[in-house]
Amino acid sequence: MRIVILGGSFGGLSVAYELRRHLSPERAEITLVAKDERFSFVPSFPWVAMGRRTLEQISFPLAAPLASRKVRFLNETVTGIDTDAKVVTTARREHPYDFLVIATGHRSANEAVPGLGPFDGPGHSPMSAPETIELAGAIRSLLSDPGPVVVGAAPGASCIGPVYELAFGLDHLLRQRKLRHQVPISVLTPEPSLGHMGMGGAGKIRQLLEAALEERDIAYRTSIAITKITREAVETEGLPPTPSVCSIVIPPLAGVEAVATSPGLSNPKGFIPVDARYRHQLADGVYAVGVAVALPPADETPVPVNFPKTGHMTEQMAEIAARDIAARIDGREGATAELSARCVLDMGDRGVYMAVDPVRPPRDKIPTVSEGRPWLLAKQAFERAYLATARRGRKVPTTIGW
Ligand SMILES: Cc1cc2nc3c(=O)[nH]c(=O)nc-3n(C[C@H](O)[C@H](O)[C@H](O)COP(=O)(O)OP(=O)(O)OC[C@H]3O[C@@H](n4cnc5c(N)ncnc54)[C@H](O)[C@@H]3O)c2cc1C
Structure with a gap:
C-alpha cells in the first residue's frame, strides 16, 4: 500500500506519525512530500516577529524524525495532482499513490486588498x-x-x-x-x-x-x-x-496553487471539500486536513469572516483521517468526531485560555475563557514540549491545550 502525504506541518506530520502507529512499514510505504525541509511551530511566529524567538529555535529539519518512523521524506514542491491516475507530480518526478493526504495549508490571497503584503x-x-x-x-x-x-x-x-x-x-x-x-x-x-x-x-x-x-x-x-x-x-x-x-x-486565505489548479480537487478558492472523515467528497483515496480543507463560515456577518482552522483543529483532523485510512485498509471505517478548539492567546504580560467544544455553534458546553499569567507560561511550556516531542518522531496528544 502506497500512502503519500503532502505537507510537513501540523497536518502532514501528525498524519504520518498517526499512520505509523496503526500500520507497520511492511503494510504501508509512507512518503511525505513538503516544499519546506523544516517543520516550523507557526503559533510562535508572533514571538519571532517581536524578537523573542529565532526561527531556528522554533523549527527542526523533518528528515530525521520521519526516518525514525520509517517514513520517506522528500523535500519537493508539488505542481499537480491527477486524482483519476492517482499520481502526484513534483518538479522532479511522479509519485503514484493508493491513498493521498493533502495538508498543504494556505496561500495568502493578497490580491484581495491592494497593499496586502509584505511581498505584494x-x-x-x-x-x-x-x-x-x-x-x-x-x-x-x-x-x-x-x-x-x-x-x-x-x-x-x-x-x-x-x-x-x-x-x-x-x-x-x-x-x-x-x-x-x-x-x-x-x-x-x-x-x-x-x-x-x-x-x-x-x-x-x-x-x-x-x-x-x-x-x-x-x-x-x-x-x-x-x-x-x-x-x-x-x-x-x-x-x-x-x-x-x-x-x-x-x-484572507486560499488553497495553494498546485491544489487550486488540479482538476476536480478544490472549490473556487482552492480549498478541498471533505466529508466527516476528511475524505475528498469525490476523488477515491484522497483526504485533506488542516487549512487546505473547505469549511463553511459559522454565521453571516456584515463584513465576511471565515471559519478558523487552528493547529489544534488540524491535528484532530489528521487523527481522524489517519485512523480512517488504517481502518479502510482493514476493510472497516474509522470513527469521526466534531472538532473542538483549545488555545492560549498571548496578551504580552499574561495569557487567555479559550476552550470551545464544538468549534461550530450552537454548543452544549459553555466555552471556558480564563485569563492570567500562568496561561502565558503554559503557552511557552507547550511550545517547548511540542517541539521536543515532534522532533523525536512522536505525536503530541490532541487532548492537550495549545
Ligand atoms: C501567526 C499565526 C499564529 C497562529 N497561532 C495559532 C495558535 O496559537 N494555536 C493554533 O492552534 N493555531 C494557530 N495558528 C494556526 C496554525 O498555525 C495552522 O492551523 C496550522 O499551521 C495549519 O497546519 P497545516 O498542516 O494545515 O498547514 P501549514 O502549517 O500551512 O503547512 C503547509 C505545509 O505544506 C507544505 N506545502 C505547501 N505547498 C506545497 C507544495 N506545493 N508542495 C509541497 N509542499 C507544500 C509546506 O511546506 C508546509 O509543510 C496560527 C497561524 C498563524 C499564521
Whole structure:
C-alpha cells in the first residue's frame, strides 16, 4: 500500500506519525512530500516577529524524525495532482499513490486588498517564515523610528487570533522600551464583535478583549472592511484613513496553487471539500486536513469572516483521517468526531485560555475563557514540549491545550 502525504506541518506530520502507529512499514510505504525541509511551530511566529524567538529555535529539519518512523521524506514542491491516475507530480518526478493526504495549508490571497503584503505590498503579516522575518525587520524599524500602527485583518480572513496577539505583543514590547507614548495602536477587524474569530465568539471573550484593549489604550473597531494599505495609512470602507507607518494585516486565505489548479480537487478558492472523515467528497483515496480543507463560515456577518482552522483543529483532523485510512485498509471505517478548539492567546504580560467544544455553534458546553499569567507560561511550556516531542518522531496528544 502506497500512502503519500503532502505537507510537513501540523497536518502532514501528525498524519504520518498517526499512520505509523496503526500500520507497520511492511503494510504501508509512507512518503511525505513538503516544499519546506523544516517543520516550523507557526503559533510562535508572533514571538519571532517581536524578537523573542529565532526561527531556528522554533523549527527542526523533518528528515530525521520521519526516518525514525520509517517514513520517506522528500523535500519537493508539488505542481499537480491527477486524482483519476492517482499520481502526484513534483518538479522532479511522479509519485503514484493508493491513498493521498493533502495538508498543504494556505496561500495568502493578497490580491484581495491592494497593499496586502509584505511581498505584494507595503502591508506586513506573519503568515509564513519569510513573511515573519520581514515583519520582525519592520518592527525593529518601528522601534528606531516610532509612529502609528494598525493591526488588523482583511475581509474574509479566518486566522484572527494573531491580530490580538500582535496588538498585545507590540503594546508590551513598546512599553518595555518606554516608546508606547509615541505609537498609537489601532485594531481594525472584520469581526462583528471582538473575539468572534469566525466561530461566533466564545463565552465572555468579547468582554475580556474589550477590557484588555481599553486598559492598554489600544483603539479598536469591529465590522471594518479594509480596502487599501498604503505606506502612510490603512483605508477602510466608510471611514477616514487610519494613519499607520507599520500596517500588520492578516490576509484572507486560499488553497495553494498546485491544489487550486488540479482538476476536480478544490472549490473556487482552492480549498478541498471533505466529508466527516476528511475524505475528498469525490476523488477515491484522497483526504485533506488542516487549512487546505473547505469549511463553511459559522454565521453571516456584515463584513465576511471565515471559519478558523487552528493547529489544534488540524491535528484532530489528521487523527481522524489517519485512523480512517488504517481502518479502510482493514476493510472497516474509522470513527469521526466534531472538532473542538483549545488555545492560549498571548496578551504580552499574561495569557487567555479559550476552550470551545464544538468549534461550530450552537454548543452544549459553555466555552471556558480564563485569563492570567500562568496561561502565558503554559503557552511557552507547550511550545517547548511540542517541539521536543515532534522532533523525536512522536505525536503530541490532541487532548492537550495549545
Ligand atoms: C501567526 C499565526 C499564529 C497562529 N497561532 C495559532 C495558535 O496559537 N494555536 C493554533 O492552534 N493555531 C494557530 N495558528 C494556526 C496554525 O498555525 C495552522 O492551523 C496550522 O499551521 C495549519 O497546519 P497545516 O498542516 O494545515 O498547514 P501549514 O502549517 O500551512 O503547512 C503547509 C505545509 O505544506 C507544505 N506545502 C505547501 N505547498 C506545497 C507544495 N506545493 N508542495 C509541497 N509542499 C507544500 C509546506 O511546506 C508546509 O509543510 C496560527 C497561524 C498563524 C499564521
